[in-house]
Amino acid sequence: MAIVRSQCGQCGVGCGIRAVTDTDRRVTVEGDPLHPANGGLLCDRGQALGDDAISLEGRLLRPLVDGRPTGWDRAIAQVARRLSTIMARHGPGSIALHIGGGLLTEDYYVANKLMKGFFGSAHIHAPWRDGSSAAHVRAFGEDVMPAAYEDIDRAATILLVGGGIMAQPVLLDRVKTAREAGARLVLLTDAGVAIEADLRLTLKPGSAARLLTGALLHGHDKDRHDAAFLAQSVAVPADFWERLRPGHDIWSIARATGLTPAVIRAFYDEWIATDRVVTLFAGSECADLAAAVINLHLASGRIGRPGATPFAITGAANGMGAREVGCVADSLAAHRDFAPDARASVARFWGARLLVEGPGLEGEALLRAMRDGQVRALWSIGADPAAEAWLGEARALVPLTVRSTDSLAEQGDGWSMLLPSATWVEKDGTLTGMDRLVSRQRRLFPLPGEARPDWWMLTKVAQAMGWGDAFHYERPADIYREHGRLTAYGNDGGRLLNLRRHAPISNPAYDELTPWRWGEVPFDGGHFPTPDGRARFA
Template sequence: MSAIEQTTTPLTAIQQTQTTCPYCGVGCGVDISQQNGQLLPVAGDSRHPSNFGRLCVKGSALHETISHNGRLLYPLMNGQRSSWTQAINLIADKIQQVIHTHGPDAVAFYGSGQLLTEDYYVANKLMKGFIGSANMDTNSRLCMASSVASYKRAFGSDTVPGCYEDLEQADLLVLTGSNAAWAHPVLYQRMVAAKKANPDMKVVVIDPRRTATCDLADLHLAIRPGSDAFLFTALLAYLGETNNLDHNFIALHTEGFGSALETARQQCRSLKDVAGQLDIEASDLAQFFHWFADTPRTVTFYSQGINQSATGTDKGNAIINVHLATGRIGKPGATPFSITGQPNAMGGREVGGLANQLAAHMDFSAAERDRVRRFWQAPNLAERPGLKAVDLFQAVKRGEIKFLWIMSTNPLVSMPDADDVKEALKHCELVVVSDCMADTDTAAAAHVLLPAASWGEKNGTVTNSERRISRQRGFLPPPGEAMPDWWIITQVAHALGHADAFNYSHPADIFDEHARLSAFENNGSRDFDLSGLSAMSRAQYDAMAPVQWPVNAQYPQGRQRFFDDRRFYTDNGKARFIAVAPELPVPRTGGDLIMNTGRVRDHWHTMTRTGKAPRLAQHISEPYADIHPQDAALRGIEDGSLVRIFNPRGSLLLRAHISDNQRTGEIFVPMHWTSRYASAARMGTLTDSSVDAISGQPELKFSAVNAEPFRPGWQGFVLSRHDIGTPDCAYWACGVFGDDIHNPGMVYEVAGQGDAGQFVDALRQRLPDQALKGQWLTLSDPAQQHYRHVLIVNNQLEAVIFVHKDLQFSNRQWLTECFAQSELSSQQRRALLAGQPADAPDHGAIVCSCFQIGEKQIIQAINNGCDSSDALGKALRCGTNCGSCIPELKTLLASHSAGSDTQPAALFSDAACTAVEL
């Protein structure tokens, strides 16, 4: 046997696990492969009916987010490590003390669509059934509460009627309040494929912004923010006026049509008037109305732009009204389709995750309270709905809530008036946070921190936007002493004396109880029924395939669509029209611009996972504000400069993007950046606490703000192999880079006032001791606030600090690639001080995150003859995986002709540099 054979470790068989993506509500299946204890790159599950093997760039990077960096590993009490027993006993003792002194309503839980259904179930059972308070709400209140309310008003139940196949069978696809290309990329690619297969399909995008989704649109209606209800109410009036109605369906299966139509007619006198209210061309409005009237197979696909509104419930019912009026429900390719934002927002709805719900789609009516109480054997079951999210945190601030447990969410970033929520937590006697990450805005406000298992470690189920239940299977052991949420909650229940009611040893036990409750005294009277999934063995639960509920004797393999039988869940079995009198949102005091908020392509919520993946930080690396050129010119704001966005509630400091994709008078700010990743980018600080009167969902898409330029004395950036913490300057934003997901480098964009030299000196002191033994290459000109400091350790690049009073923005990609070099040449050293690449290629800003294709590579390919996104895909692979970059590829194709490529610009001008030290 050779020496090589003696020392080579034999490869073991590859271990496979099928699980579900933890990001958006699409619910994609994911294949996990491990060999010799190493996790291989993830792949889409080709057998999963939600994605058929496709993954977006976030899903494709899941294996890059599982490092233990930043994980909460042990229970902490007041910042000190404790045991699970100590933490559990403290929580239970405090709950008992609060109940005894102030009553159960002084206790509150705040959950998340990130929880698995089994976690959610035991939390709701403990809170509403045994503590006896319904003050259990969830961040899903910020996501889809208005859709729930509108479905219940129309159908008598929170029933999503359609399925993903309807997107492919429609002849007219209406997307409103949804940037699906970025927020639900896999569904968007199914739409793209459907339109390619059916060129006669028409796509209408209704959105104040011109987003990436508009790339698919035959018609873009850039309506006034918040005017969606006017649009769909006017459509109802038009359908009545032109007699494009399904009279038979209306007569036999609905009620309230006359009142709804008359209200619509009163609100919408003429096409011209409506177009004026919407601030769009009357001809475009007429085109949309004609297409809708003439197209039986119509899907209206809507998301947060509809829901996150003080009139979101009415907007949802205005959409449902036009589908009921035309009988376009329960049919292939014809449905009103609300898409959830979170991976298990639907599962939370199933178990009563909202404060106005009980489990299994039951509410607080006397009969349903009695049913749940008897099933749970819970004599202390809550008697009335609890406080919804905004009201809950206001009650905390007033001192009415004495104990608050926050699970797997970050409300100090996501809630409206977020600084007020931060202040509220100071008024609570005990704040418990269970999370997988230690360094979040909300964790910093907690008295007790509980380490929770994260994706890849949890075992249970989630339900996607089309009611499809999928298994999320663990394939990694939790680090440290982290535990599943259901276990944590169960242990508290035991300590409170409820061990018999919470005698679970595995998530399968919880799922079985959940399924049995759904079937309890049901007999077809409720939409949610999992009787066909009850009494499964542990092995059957482990092997459970994706299935759409209900699963019962009538639908043993699940049900694809509801209401194909024309039976609704109202008292008389008829769907209800809701008379909608539209209202435009009124700007509150705060400024003359309207701020909209939403997601970017490659990040998720508050970046606790995506912030760990270097390639996900490359597409958009800083928090920003999109501003129309006219608004920017009026305020002296330049593209790429820093801008202060503010109102009486607070202020943000962001990078200005000047773009005519915005309407004038409006700006867009992404939701993701937190105090961990930026100095002042928590968009929730500027949103007010206005809520929908029915659903309680806050208005997150319409906040009055001001904008003004922020002119720093110097700007620059820092790259380091080590986390340097929070830079001491007015503006900073950070992200990760490199190929080592367990030890990534950090990149910081920085800007400040005062002496840049003092900033640089202080920053150098933050670098680890071993790094200080390296060699510094410096080039400085204090008169120009110009400093370039390059630290080399063992002939490898360790850190770069570049600062100048007038920063010329250029790509950092080539600099990050220098960190991968095992040894720097003298030419590379000179290039680092020169601020531009030498022998290393500069690929430009990353456009395709999946395959790391830069803008300059794409432009070069265009110059070489690539004349379509398909041609670019064949040449570079960009756009061939998740497809999210295709709109940007088309923009580059449109704006660059052969020979237009430019040479890479230097990061700084050398003209004023006088002092050089090597």
Template sequence: MNVHAPNQTPAPTATTCPYCGVGCGVLATPDRLGGATVAGDPDHPSNFGRLCSKGSALGETLALEGRLLHPEVAGRRVAWEAALDAAAKGFRKALETHGPRSIAIYLSGQLLTEDYYAANKLFKGFLGSANVDTNSRLCMSSSVAGHKRAFGADTVPGTYRDLETADLLVLVGSNAAWCHPVLYQRMLAAKAGRGTKIVVIDPRRTATAEEADLHLPLAGGTDAALFAGLLAYLAAAGRIDEAYVAAHTNGFDAALGKAREAAPDAGATAEACGLAKADVAAFFDLFAKTERVVTLYSQGVNQSLAGVDKVNAILNCHLATGRIGREGMGPFSLTGQPNAMGGREVGGLANQLAAHMGFDAESVDRVRRFWSAPRMAKAEGLKAVDMFEAIGRGEIKALWVMGTNPAASLPRADEARAALAKLDCFVVSENMASTDTVTAGAHIRLPAAAWGEKDGTVTNSERRISRQRPFLAPPGQARPDWWAIAQVARRLGHGEAFAWRTVGEVFREHAALSAFENDGARDFDIGALADLDTRDYDRLQPVQWPAPRGGVRRETRFFAKGGFFTADGRARLVAVEPQPAPPAETAYPYRLNTGRIRDQWHTMTRTGKSPRLASHLPEPFLEISVGDAAREGLLDGGFARVTSAHGAATLRVRVAEGAPSGALFAPIHWTGETASDARVGALVHALYDPISGQPDAKATPAAVAPVAFAVQGFALSRSGFGPLQGDAWWAKAAVPNGAGLLFACDAAPDLETLLPALEPEDEIVSFADPSRGAFRAAVFRDGVLEACLFVGARRSESPWTYLRGKLGEPISEGRIRSLLLAGRASEGAAQGPLVCACHGVPKGEIETAISGGCADAAAVGAATKAGTNCGSCLPEIRRMLAGARAAELAPA
């Protein structure tokens, strides 16, 4: 916390963004009103001052509305002492009655490393339970398992700088333009400056694919076959680094033999993957002839029934060519959460111990001795899906959920939510007072510190540890998660081992464990940080591991000269047998793919507060191909009911040019808190990779059918909404100065019911056209737009985008009457949906710039600033430019 004189502008606090695994540095300056202004940190080596749309809007997400500000037990506000006593009592009872297998804790990649460490120490070392898992299981555990199979440890070999020095970047199952935009801009800079080629391997034509030199829209699930074919081609073309293979690897012959069986040449590979032979041949040739290659992969690889095999198929190609650990080359796992890596470092997964150790007898004994642990877990615990199934069967009696929302995000989310109601003791540590998980029956609710209030460290995708520093005081009675863990530990009789006074003490213990009896045989070693005093910890600059005692802190890579963390020091090439796609089911002929969108994050408890981020894609939607939409009778902008064997959702239809036939895509972000019927996690099957336990969220069998509503529209209000009819479809969207609601239903909502905060002196201006089912009303209070309601047979996009920014502002009677009569804003042509969230540039402004002579994205950026920050909107801008050129060339 910065201390400053009353009239002095506070100095910015250097901290780290709480979103994806890029780990961008942020400078936050408190505004003395409970908020802060946020800018990128130009000195942070992850982003050099650049932020994406989400990071740029962090200042809009700091409001206390909806926060959990005090402890609760059984729905009643209590003191911290009472809540902690209740939590300890519940876990003690389960332990004494049913043993350590009856307790569990479910963590989050958004926790800080110190929070993670405390939770793992308590459960695995002092309560005897390895039922400690994390939502990172859902996003990157297949990478962990693939790394361990190949390297002997969960080691990311390269660094971000490799993306700038590579001559070929291969992105597999990664929409980096939307999900890791700051890194993606570094890739595009290499493409523009050095001529780096970009290949995108993804069934969908994403924003990332639109920027690629080559896009391979392979059939879902065939990644392993593609890289098996690549390995066979590399051998046939004489591109194997035989010296590296002989000196540093095992298993090459078996891996190559299996690859040749599966995909002996480009033609066979193309057939297996549903690709054009010429495209496969071009990719193989480019990979073979380019020395500096980085292959980046993310959820499209990991979230699969064969995610680990896909990872190892990629690693095989890099190991066989020796393209690993040297500048500009290597495999690179892009993590999705700010501290997924930190969680991996402290044993945040049920199959790991702290400091990258496993459950072998030697490691168990080592950790036990370091902790002086009285009840050390000796075997792996239950992974996420199995954990919640055990809760449903009544085998787990006490659960602590910390910083995540499994009732919305887990596969078969409806069953997960129902399982939570069976717990004898259900503790939730949470920022928000109401989430799908909190309302699923949490007995004890603990108010946790949020970003801006938290103090600790996170580790990004390139192994770089950065400080997350507080710049706001915790509101109400919110407290750090590590502190809550330590307090419960004390009540369970383990106070001496958890007697930390500061978060720096937790970090020092974590660092000391990494160096304990570590002679270089373990990859994770930050012993150089184990002796930081409080001042040095507070001032800690971003540092990559390994950082052993006496070592020089510098940019590090692994494995250029071997040195793998296996028993014999050699890497393992894995004989991968690609699995054919399962046949289509008659009842569920489509495959549902789930993922993220550009401007939202997880279940929107943070990003959902930002009006700017809500302006791009404000509604939950279903993406479907042109042909499939026509076949199913779906219209762009209409509604579809998507069903699987496990659940259903109703979503707005987006018909997408270039979308793969037979595939559906839906974003994961909407929950029961933010939409009426859009919990996509409820549809996802609970099948998972047998090695990693990571769920397959990319290929759930699904069916789709049109849904018709008599009317649809929107409401805006400065003071909230009343209920819609029970069967109405709705989605909440943040807007400036109030709240927004988009809806569809079979009867027009009543103005007074939907807007219950109307006052007698309010002026209501309205327009009704019963023949067209249209009703429009605006409510003024003291000349200021207080609320409005638009209802009609079709969407009202123009007035929505215009009026959402006018709420709480005076609008002339002439303008509002024109809007109500016409059903659209005369000024709205220059508005439209937001394209550039970083700079708040709407579609209409970009169209005006294009019609005014801007011929490329750079000119549009110069005129409007659109696309000049994170660049994630550049593909959309380029589509608009192409559309304008096509319109000019079209015959009159």
């Protein structure tokens, strides 16, 4: 029997668990009372984490090449040879990656490095990502979540937009506890959401962004925004307010939302009068909503202070870790873009052989490139039920398809090669919760059969393709250290993502790593990671 402190990994909250395991792959799971994300709470999904851990029925436990079982040496050699052939014939950008949610940061790091630094491709389809990332970059200059869970506890008003929080019961419980302690809960929803609120405004579907943009204009017209904060910390175009005006008067907002003008004015006046507001909204909603929430917080100065912040709820487990390492189509690595100096810096650090020149394709655009013959190979990693239709079409469009999975059921799906991955309870590494809290995922059970971590198989393929000097990882701690060094490399304070303090971490210290949050209090004092230190309206 062993007691292991690890992570739930069922959603973006990043709850800690305390698992009691035995030698027969049985496990009892409870919330870790010492973990800051959940303080011992755990939802039904987390409590059921060990239900599928006992049986190995249906597991893929050996590599399959063209439908035939084989050993790892031959499988790795085949993947490397076929990918090398495609690169030689079709050049950079001929390989694409589908990346599921639920991988560890170390997996995402190696996948991104191999794709962008050595395959020369940024074609990364990640269906779990949401629109808040782009909104953060446009407004703040960097994809930084400004909120922490503790902000909910400190808020005077919690503005809850939509029902996305219903999928994350631990976070919802935190909101309920804050309300019981005196916070006012205001709910904006277009459907019946079963939450007790002090004020509930039922809107026409898709109109929340319009309502909040109207609040932005209302505060300006009433001269109730934080003028000092705006002058010092936000770059506002000279004609911004006039361009915003059409369609955002009270009467237009009333027609768009279905609310009466009196109700709208009362809501706007309450927002203006409340200093500490946390706005929780689903990052997967439309980009307009993310922009409206962020703009409203910027204009009123309700950001960079305890209990005052926009808070985009992310659904994917460790989606934040993927964004940190840049394992998406429109980011390079470590919160860098594709500007020439950023590319040069990353190329030097990685020793890249073929660094990608710009953002890649995803979604339907990537499928079109496959139809046109520009993309000839697809490597798919991680469970992603929402992408089954996309993957089914993509498989039929390219001659080489590699799938890293734990499921034997995918044997009949037409993949060129299947590589046996570890399940969540067999993974070892780190993940980042939606509020920048980095925690350790610790393996609960040994790897069965020939199942291996995703970072391991990516590393082995890179080594087989002749890049062993850049892919020398033997354990997750090696990757974590390199990720930390990259965030600090050439970073003179211009980027908030800086894990410098963990770059030299020892293997024992990594094993014992306790949860910690990077970024301190983002934007404290109204300083933003932009060239002039000022935010922009999204």
